[in-house]
Amino acid sequence: MVEKGIGQPVPRKEDRRFVTGRGRYTDDINLPGQLHAVFVRSPHAHARIRRIDKDSVLGMPGVVAVLTGADAEADGIGPLICGWMIHSRDGSPMKMGTHRVLATDKVRYVGDRVACIVAETPHQARDAAEALVVEYEELEPVVDLATAHDAPARVHDDIPHNLCYDWELGDRAAVDEAFARAAKVVSLDLTNNRLVPNAMEPRAALAAYDPGKDEITLYLTSQNPHVHRLVMSAFNNIAPEHKLRVVAPDVGGGFGSKIFIYGEECVVAWAARRLGRPVKWREERSEAFLADAHGRDHLTHAEMAVDEDGRILALRVDTKANLGAYMSTFSSAIPTYLYAPLLSGQYRIPAIYARVRTYYTNTTPVDAYRGAGRPEACYVVETLVDAAARELGLDRAEIRRRNFIPKDAFPYETPVIMTYDSGDYATCLERALELADYAGFEQRRREAAARGKLRGIGIACYIEACGIAPSQAAISLGAGVGLWESAEVRFTHTGKVQVFTGTHTHGQGHETTFSQLVAEALGVPFEDVEVIHGDTAATPVGMGTYGSRSQAVGGEAILRACNKIIEKGKKIAAHLLEASDADIEFEAGTFRVKGTDRQKTIQEVAFAAYVPSSYPPDLEPGLEASAFFDPPNFTFPSGTYVCEVEVDPETGQVSVEKWVAVDDFGRVINPLIVEGQVHGGVVQGLGQALLEHAIYDRESGQLLTGSFMDYAMPRADHVPDFVVEFAPGSPSPSNSLGAKGAGEAGAIGAPPAIMNAIWDAIGVRVEMPATPERVWRALQSVRMPQAAE
Amino acid sequence: MYAFDYHRPQSLDEAARLLRERPEAKLLAGGHTLLPTLKQRLAQPSDLVDLGAIAELRGIREEGNGLTIGAATPHGEVETSELVRRLIPALAELAGEIGDPQVRNRGTLGGSIANNDPAADWPAGVVGCGAVVRTTRREIAADDFFTGMCETALEPDEIITAVHFPRPKRAGYAKFPNPASRYAVVGVFVAETDDGVRVAVTGAGPCVFRLTALEQALTADFTPNAVDGIEVDAAELNADIHASADYRAHLVKVMAKRAIQKALG
Incomplete structure (x- = not known):
């Protein structure tokens, strides 16, 4: 065995610099003569820009430039793109609303970029940003996803019904036929709540133009510097690709939000060349709430057909997904190819049909966030399975056992274009039930009841698909890059x-x-x-x-x-x-x-x-x-999470008391790091299930949860001790390491495990996040009839 | 943050003089409300008068049958004070539930009540104990001090120096925190004092208020059962994304019961 080789829990090399404050982030880098950029952002959700009065600030102290969308267009700066083409059911291509680096005609969400002030100091830039006179003609905003289709207003004037695409996957006729002969059908309306990514480090960019080499160097909070360079060269015309160097130094978390090519970095790089001096921009936390792409935000009607023994016959899913005001870089792929192909879960489901419509609204753009489509799919499947168990009076572990894809069935082809590589779902479930003492749960429920608490247990068996592949297949489905x-x-x-x-x-x-x-x-x-x-x-x-x-x-x-x-x-x-x-x-x-x-x-x-x-x-x-x-296939990690919650019936407060995770990540390189990934993912999933919710005012389109005073993030005391175990494992055949990927599993499996536990505790299903008031109201709804007796 | 002049007076007189001379000046105590407000450019004071160097504003001492806590005493000192734990343990508990350790190490009693945030914890403790707010000019009874949402009886150049808390026979505080801010969605302080039972509610309404119906019921029967016959009118309570008025009305009763239970020990 090699010392500190594969499989060893080696402490992280990186921690030496991170825990001693010696990390080097974009904002730690300063260049001689640098200027500072501040973006003027729209205070309105939807408005026409009538006039931007540059003269209102050009004489102010330290102000070097006021850049607008018109300037960007004049300099040939191209609009932002979405890198995955989706076609609607009728064959028509998705309708992409123009997304400029700085708005020209209209602003489409609170926080939309209107202008960029460049000044000698950040404070001077901010003073000018406040003083800049912009005349708006306010328009009625489209805020609500549920009614976006029939809203009188259009986010993009040329896109009717605010509908970007109407996409489908699977065999609709086979599904209809299976539903017609099903013993039972369960149906649910599910909300997958909108989340703000909140990486620890806000975004930042610092660009310098070297006229001697005619080259731009851009320091950037990026998860994928080469993709940034490619898109900013090929589409935004910032510089030829060989004349643009993108450096992503230490980056303090991303969770997807730093994949995307945003207008800010394009403007900063363009401004550095135009002005001949380095230009720096650092996002403020309250700006990040508005300007970083949000996650999730689905409304789904889902139905499952089962036979009398609880075997799943078919699944029918109709989802509306919120795109926000513009298509972010990978926004089209998340609610389609990273969502519907995961709807088979860990189960042998003969027929699946999914329809997905994505809508523009006057809200922050929505794109990939830890899990990206897969948490939404897992939530649908695992909630339906619990619903079916309840309908049939079956134990919730037993219904899963009856439907698992058996371990000798791999590679397993689902009805929704995936070929699962390997897995042993039953072993994970049984081990998790054993670690969680599933058999002894009713005793704990009684003990809790004696203390006045409602205790529930929840199971979620998740499937993940990591490492989108292979390139050729993905490109044939609309991907714009190799993988x-x-x-x-x-x-x-x-x-x-x-x-x-x-x-x-x-x-x-x-x-x-x-x-x-x-x-x-x-x-x-x-x-x-x-x-x-x-x-x-x-x-x-x-x-x-x-x-x-x-x-x-x-x-x-x-x-x-x-x-x-x-x-x-x-x-x-x-x-x-x-x-x-x-x-x-x-x-x-x-x-x-x-x-x-x-x-x-x-x-x-x-x-x-x-x-x-x-x-x-x-x-x-x-x-x-x-x-x-270029891998031949995705990898498919899987696992079972079992969670126990206690509900305080007087307040509706939920506390997570116990957590067991048994994950099959294939071959694990560093169990210490992977266990940390599970902890982090589960806590983010807990955040979605219990706390986090980006809420917009329905009338004005203002983000009401625009700071940590109102947007609740999970903290240490929300979290129980975790029992994390790695299954003996089914190495992925798609790479010689046998590795599968572990970064998102927790965020995928945790929400349904918690929500199913709450359902078990209180007897009614509530939507995420399960806030105390929601849980309390749900309890009132079931108790009222009793009280009347 | 906009530019301002910063002062660090060594005495109360000097602080009061600065306030008189500079009408746009603001007092800086722990800064936990003021500094975020400044950073967001939501306030533009001409001057900040930092009270941190004035020794007489800080400290906890026994006085008469009660406690006197200096206005610039941080919550964390109240939380861990042996004296407070011995004389009015409910106040130590209240202080220990404010924010997080960082907030408690900087935020102060005087800053909290001068700001009178509708969801702050201290107003419940001050009103619940029937405390007296001492200032550079006078003494103000708790019931007269908190006058409305983020409003107090303080004159523009008046500085809180200390709060005197008479020792109640028994007291308890129960809080339902906002999971994001950790301010009180509802907090109820119940105390049996020499002048009768007092029940103060924070978080639920635009300003801390007394629940007189419950005070009367508790006078007759100081047990959690006293809450059962009480109606809390939701019409006068706050409603926001965190809790509806109905739910707050319900929580007032739940927290009142828990506070009574704590007072009973």
Whole structure:
């Protein structure tokens, strides 16, 4: 076993700098002569811009420029794009409302960018931003998703009914037929609440233009610097791709919100060139609430048909998803291809049909947020399964057992275009029930009742799909980019290893796990590996980090590069050891002539590669290799969460008392980091289930939960101790590591586990977030009849 | 934040003089309401007069049959004070439920009651105990001090120096916190004092108020059962995204029961 190799709970390398305050974030970087940008944002949800009076601020102290959408257009700055084309059921392409880097005709949500003030200091820029005279003609906003279709107003004047697309997946006729012969049908109306991502670090950008090289360097809070460079070059005309360097240094969390290409970074980069001085922008927290893409926000009518034994016959789902005012970068894919294909859950469901309509509203754009489509799907499936169990009087674990895809059925093709790679759902469920003492629950319920509390238990069996793949299939479904990942592994003269990855770490601990991977593959000390990421000038072209893809896709690319190094190393070692290539074996950092004690370490081989005093004549010097990996399929992590809650019937307050997670992530590289990912994901899921809700005023379209005073985030005392166990595991066959991805599982599985537990506790289903008042009202509704007796 | 002049007077007289001379000045105590307001540019005082260097504003002492707490004493000191825990433990508990440790280490009693946020905890404790607010000019009875939403009886150049809390025979505070802000959605302070039973409710209405019907009921029967016969009129209560008026009315009764239970020990 390699010390600090695969499977070891190695503490994170990154923590040395993070916990000692030595991280280097975008806002920590300052350049000589830099200017400061502040965005003037719309105070209205929907208004026509009548006039922007630049003269109202141009003489103010320190003001260097006032930039508007008209200036951007005049300079050829292109609008923002959505990178995934969706076609409606009738074959027509999605209707994309123009999304400019700065608004020109109308503002479409509170926080929409109207102008950018650039000044010598941040305070001067802010003074001018407050003073800028903008005349608006207020329009009626479209706020409510449920009524957006028939709203009198249009968010985009050229898009009727505010409807972006009307998409479907699955066999509608087969589903109708199954429903017609079903013993029971359960149906539910479900709300998946809108969330604000709230990464710890708000967004920031710092751009500098070098006229000598005619090149822009952009420091940015990005999860995918190469994708930023690509889109900003190809669509926004910020600079040719080879003349734009994007650097994403330490980034304090993203959860999806830093994937997207926003107007702010385009304006900052454009302004730096236009003004010939570096320009910096740092978002304020209250700005982040308005300006960072939100998550979720679905209304779903879902029906499940079951036979008399509780076997699922079919699923029919009709979802309205809120796009917000504009299409954000990947917004079209989230409620379609990252949602409906997951509706089979862990179950053998013969027929599934999903229809999804997405609507524009005068609210902040909505896009991927931790889980992105998969939490919404899991919530639908796991709530319906509980509903069916109740309808049939079946135990909620038993109905799941009866419907699981058996472990010998993989690869398993669902009716909604997915081929699950591997899994052992029943083992996860049984182990979770055992750890949770499911059998002993009724005793705990009685004990709680004696204390005046209502205790409930909930189960959720989730499926996730990580690492969107393969590229060709995704592109055929509308993806605008490939979905491979890249790596370059380089030995130095002295035997140290540099790993260049196209992924980006912003909390995931890649510097540690990738070092473990390389230590294991090359047999070098963990401490001798340095992972370099986040700089388009240093790393190979890569797609970045989102969708729990980095280990399964990026890790595999690193492994393949390591394998190329070993192959080359064998040739060098054979020469040094005067043996034939075929007789050299490699193990734990040593090349050895098979069956002998003649050997060279990989460090000796690396030195020989750079100082080739004795070297194979036909071989290039140097020891480095690059690899691109395009996986043949998604990976499909799965697991079971069991949660117990107690409800205070007098106040409706819910507390989560017990949590068991049994996850199958395939092969786990670092169990310490992965357990941390489960904790974080579960807490975010708990936030969605109990606390978090972005609420807009229905009349004005103002965000009412615009700060932490009103938007409730989970805190340590909301959270119980977690029991986290990794299932023996079904390694993914889609990569040689067998890794599946773990970043989003918690956020996917937790909400239905909690909501099902509350349902069990109080006997009525409530919507998320299960606020005390909602739970109390639900209890009133079931108790009133009793009280009247 | 807009520009302002900052002063750190060493005495109350100097602080009062600054307030008189600069009508747009604001007092700075713990800053937990004022600083976020300034950062959001929602206030533009000409001057900030920091009370942090005035030693006589700080501290907790026994006085007569009760406690006197200096206006600039942070909540955390009240929370952990042995004296408070011995004489009026309900106040230590109230202070310990304010915000989080960072807030409690900076935020002060005087700052809280001068701001009179409708959902702050201290107004319930001050009114519930029938405390007396001492200022640079006079003494103000708790019932006269809180006059409306974020309004008090303080004159523009008047500074709170301390609050004197008569020791109740027994008292309890129960709070239902807002999960985001941790202010009170509803907080109820119940005390049996030498002058009778007092019940003060914060969070529920535009300003802390006394629940006289419950005071009367508790005078007859100081048990949680006294709450059962009480009607709380939702019409006068706050309604917002966190809680409807009906729900607040219900919570007033639940929290009152719990406060009584705590008072009974």
